[in-house]
Amino acid sequence: MTPRDLSRRGFLATTGASAAIASTSALGAASSANTNGRLRVGFIGVGGRCQTHVDSAIKLQTGPGTVECVAICDVFGRYLDETGGKIESKTGKAPTRTGDYRDIISDPTIDAVVIATPDHWHATQTIAALKAGKHVYCEKPMTHTVQEALDVYQAWKESGKVMQVGVQSTSLPVWNKLNDDICAGKLGKVMQYQTEMFRNSSMGQWRYYQLTKDMNPSNVDWDTFVGHEQGLAPKQPFDRARFAQWRCYWDFGSGMYTDLFVHRTTSMLKATGLRWPGRVVGGGGIFLELDGREAPDVATVIADFPEGVQGLVTATMCSSNVPIQQAIRGHNGSAVLGTGEDFSGYDFVAERPQVTLDSSIKSERVEVGKVGDTSFAHFENFVGAIKDDKPEQVNCSPELGAAAMVVVKLGAMSYREGKAYHFNRDSMTYGDADASWANHWEEMSARGDKAPHVPGWHAGEKGSKMVPEDYQKLAGPWKDGVDPAKA
Template sequence: MHQPAEKPSTDRRSFLKNGATVGAAASVAMTLPGRADAATGANERLRIGFIGPGGRGFGAHVKTLCDLHKEGRKIDLVGVAEVYETQRDMVADYIKDKTGTDPGRYVDYNDMIAKENLDAVCIGTPDHWHHKQIIDSLAAGLNVYCEKPMTKTVEEAFNVENKWRASGKVMQVGVQSTSLPVWNEIRALLQDGKLGKVLGFQTEYFRNSNVGQWRYYKLVDDMNPKKIDWQRWLGTNEELAPEMPFDRAVYKQWRRFWPFGSGMFTDLFVHRTTSMLKATGLRIPGRVVGAGGIFMEYDGRDVPDVATVAADFNEGVQGLITATMCNQESRVNQLIRGHYGTFELGNGEGFDGFDFVPERRQVTSQGDSAKRTFENERISTQPVKNTTKAHFANFLDACEAGEPELCNNPPDLGAAAMAVVNLGAQSYRNGEVYFVDSDNRGISTKDPGWAKKWEAKSKARELPNHIAGWKAGDFGSTLDEPEYMKLAGPWTDGQDPAGS
């Protein structure tokens, strides 16, 4: 086994090991018990190891960090842990060629953590390994970049969030679009009442393929039990997946099968859902239901090719995430709706702006709305050419500063997104509606009276709930009371309540 010739002292990375208090995050209120001290020495460098750098882990994690190294970031890529021998050597050789460092090569990521004196790891394994590898890395005092989805299940996601808060370490979840500035800009406008009462978001992730989703990952002869540690990949000793015979399709196209992920729910829906949660400030849903089916891609897969998730939030907002994997030229627009208007964002991540579409003037003329302009408007935003690179740069910035709250996609946001998409997947599979207690994170299929809660608010003529950070008072959140409504009310003993 290759080992680096020289190891830095443990004092070299003390800036990432010591705890200190930290304030609330800018994107959402959160309490972290500690933070890592920022680097003080001019020659401090982050030592980074890679866990499972397969397709995304190599193409995005390794190559992006090699580019950032070339541009002068103070990082060294020192270890590769990968169960597929051919992939492991290819990644390590690439790092050596691009950075001059010959990284240690490992099958077991625990050996890499024990021997390489790391400051951070990048996790690119299949979903079913994420939870254990994150927990092990945080316990070792490491900062973590983990590819989306953060975990395989929502219960695991809540546990990661708790462990991360207790650790004081930096952690970034790899939804790269969260590094677009547009989401913070939209959230500020929503909190200021630009749309009035926020009612819902709608988003998507459509695709199409003549071979079926994820079957475009090619199988080659070299993928075989002599080259791949199949038991370690499955995680049977850790009870992460059931025992099964080696299968190249399962290994390379694992997103098609439930033991390892949740198909489009967690591979694709999590992208757009995370962005919408960041834009609105919403986090844990109160009620989630999923629908769909395998309507065309009969290729041996488990996961659906058409799916929809509806998530209701206690803030009085509904999220709709919908798509098919068999059609992509008639996509649903991404948008956020309010009582006074809508933000329309189109599709994808290449935003240079978004549109404000107001409701008709008969609606927007309430209260002090005359002080505002309700005309169609194009609102500009700064596009980001390479969101993956921006996302990794943000992670490095947070590590170097020792400030977990600087990350654009921390675990509290990652856990919230998982609560939406994973419960949507479970609902689809089990035919159940899921309810979440946002205080204790309890998950149940027993209805706590969701509809009755909103009916009671209506009967009591209460004011609506609002997103976190709402600053607009009652603006765009109340109804006019027509004069004729004085005639409303139940008749008692034949008497007109209006006195007519």
């Protein structure tokens, strides 16, 4: 049997799922109409990360009964068997199994899909699901490329459906509180954020995903995984490492840029209210993990925003005990979050009163509250937005997901291509950088323009106005030999 034969009927029979549905019509026939008020969910890509979403859905199915796990799809037989068995044992109902995601998307009785496939499949499956009238929960990163991110964002806007991007930490209330405080002027003019993701291991990042003998062309629909017929990646021979540890390879992922940086960047964009960058550059290299991987083990992305804010995300996968602090810096003070992502609040660190000219600004701890399980909270938020028919209610919207992808992926492209990139938010296009970015700020300075602020700012000039010394009046060109002090 050839790899292509493994999709649909051939794949299902080979993996022991011959009793499952192997065509769109059969899948629809096996599902009852949604008459019980439950959200009927299908899962596309049920490997490691998806198990958390399956667990959340099971919890909602066996608890309040708001969800029903009705279908699962994967190219690997063992994943189908294990996930199908878990759902049946926990809920008493076996989900339909298929090797073709189109079976789930085209089934009119399925209300929502959870997409947790490798990155390079996200856009294709998400857009198809939205066009089919389904709500979508798509794991981060939202897409594999910048253009795909913009395409998904547009498809979502046209769909009217609920879509949640799987950056679970955005369900922490600290980001909304920070955004409120920033817009109210607590930090003064915000100029920079910094964030991190430091890890270490003895085997190399993502190599801890085990390779097993049953990962072979008889059990894996390799052609579908690669997606070469859809133009998603080049045709290539089967490789267990590329299947199970795909984040190491550019065809399928972008290493730490899209697996880790997107987490931190999304949170910072939510806190500051920033979205589309103006200029992005990235650097790094494979400095230690020289094990056949393609993505770097050290990387940094710097994004400059038109609102006059610089964003920094940096990390190494080979040293973890001395990370930088996550922080947002303003002229009057900074919000310091420390490291990690389980934040119950932030520390406000005030600048000196000699600088702020306001002795009432004091350092303090700002408590917001904890979330015990961000993955469940994020999934529950998705379900709640569907129930309330409010797409804007999700904690990580496609707009936020697309903006974060633009930042991190342009950074990855910069690293690989040796270029800096400009992004034009008016035309939603990007291209090679030039001198215009620096020229813009120099021209603003020459004119003495007011400092720009983050979206939603409503604090006037609080913390954003310089107070020059009297001697600064002596500055300026001597025109026709006349001292500017006498002009």
